[in-house]
Amino acid sequence: MAKRTAGKPRNTDGINPRQPCPCGSGKRYKACHGSSGGPVELPVARPFEGLAGECELIALREFVPSATAPLTLAKPGERAVTLATVLPMASAALVRADGTAFLGLQVQTRSSDISRDLARALNWALAAEPGAVLAVVGPETDESTERERLQDLVDLAAPLEPTLHTDFGWWMPEGEEPTGEVALSLERANQAIMPTERIGPAAYWVDAGDRAHLRWVRPEPEGALLLALARLAARGELGLGEGSRYAGSFRAHGLLVPVWDLDHESHAREWTDQAADLGKRLEDALASLEDQPLTGEERRARDGLVGRQVTLR
Structure with missing residues (x-):
């Protein structure tokens, strides 16, 4: 698959500073990419384009509180990966003691492309040791995977079948009780959940x-x-x-x-x-x-x- 980069406005010459910015942020141009401190790289407009589960991914990232869905990888491996709306303490990814991996959707982005950030977290989850937690997605150090996107790592045609939960009890493996910061995070998440x-x-x-x-x-x-x-x-x-x-x-x-x-x-x-x-x-x-x-x-x-x-x- 060809590598993708965030696009730039087709033509910024003569844009009225009070008009909406071409990046689609909803801000005026002068307050966004028309400002002196505007970002060099524009956000990718449709980060999940090309995936059969694009619409579900958007819903799970933006407004579904508690849900999980198995992720179908392009190259199946020994480790199962589950996509999740929110992980404990808003982690980007984690690997349980039994080796199963979870990838968080509702996390802070580090680049102009959410799909690229998710790919970085997924690559980490596939290689991490059991019990490891990735708090945030950091800069990529492996040049061979620096520009990989979620579309490069999963089956494009595989539908996404989410399972919705009434709380965040699924954070914990069966029979295990939360402690410390995880327990506090679980309590707060359950209090804020909206029935969906x-x-x-x-x-x-x-x-x-x-x-x-x-x-x-x-x-x-x-x-x-x-x-x-x-x-x-x-x-x-x-x-x-x-x-x-x-x-x-x-x-x-x-x-x-x-x-x-x-x-x-x-x-x-x-x-x-x-x-x-x-x-x-x-x-x-x-x-x-x-x-x-x-x-x-x-x-x-x-x-x-x-x-x-x-x-x-």
């Missing part, structure tokens, strides 16, 4: 306390997805039924994540069929765009949807 259920591919019901949400990482290009959402909005078909309301969307790692407010009194599984029906309507709307341009009403709906977007790294 997966009701479809990359579609997650989240109990935020005073309300519930559906957060759905979509694989389609943002432009096409916005047009399809606008078409449904103009038809009054953008909701999931009674007790739901389209709230807006956010961008995360190059993909759009639409969000719906849901009736807090309804159980997560009560929205499974409605989410599936909405998915079918979206697919039909996307297909119709090929030969049916937006009407005036649909264009106005699109403008309204664009105004309710934010960007997450």
Whole structure:
């Protein structure tokens, strides 16, 4: 696979300093890459592009609190690797005494490419001794793997099948009790967890306390997805039924994540069929765009949807 580097804006000549920065940060150009201290290398817009589990990876990194998923390596070895949302004390990776390895997703990044950081942590986990913990991903010292990315180390076509947990008890091997900093970290993590259920591919019901949400990482290009959402909005078909309301969307790692407010009194599984029906309507709307341009009403709906977007790294 060809090595990838973070791209630069196609053309920064004449950019209005008050316009959004081409890197997609959501900041104005003058406060981002137009500043004298702006980073030399821009963040990779879609760090998980090319992976069958791209949408699930984004969900697990950004808003799913407690989940694990087996990782399928491109070159299977003796050591099993499990991908995890959060590890004890927010570690980047660890190897248990029995030799099984865990790779953390919700960690501080050290480069402009999350995929590269994960590859560094994965290479460490495959070589580390049992009982070792990688607190943070440090600079790469092996030039042969310096530019490796997650896409170079895992099976690109393998789907990601996450298992969600109601707490972080899975941090500890069966029969082992946490102690010291791990025990404190476990207690704090359990207190902060928000009930979450997966009701479809990359579609997650989240109990935020005073309300519930559906957060759905979509694989389609943002432009096409916005047009399809606008078409449904103009038809009054953008909701999931009674007790739901389209709230807006956010961008995360190059993909759009639409969000719906849901009736807090309804159980997560009560929205499974409605989410599936909405998915079918979206697919039909996307297909119709090929030969049916937006009407005036649909264009106005699109403008309204664009105004309710934010960007997450």
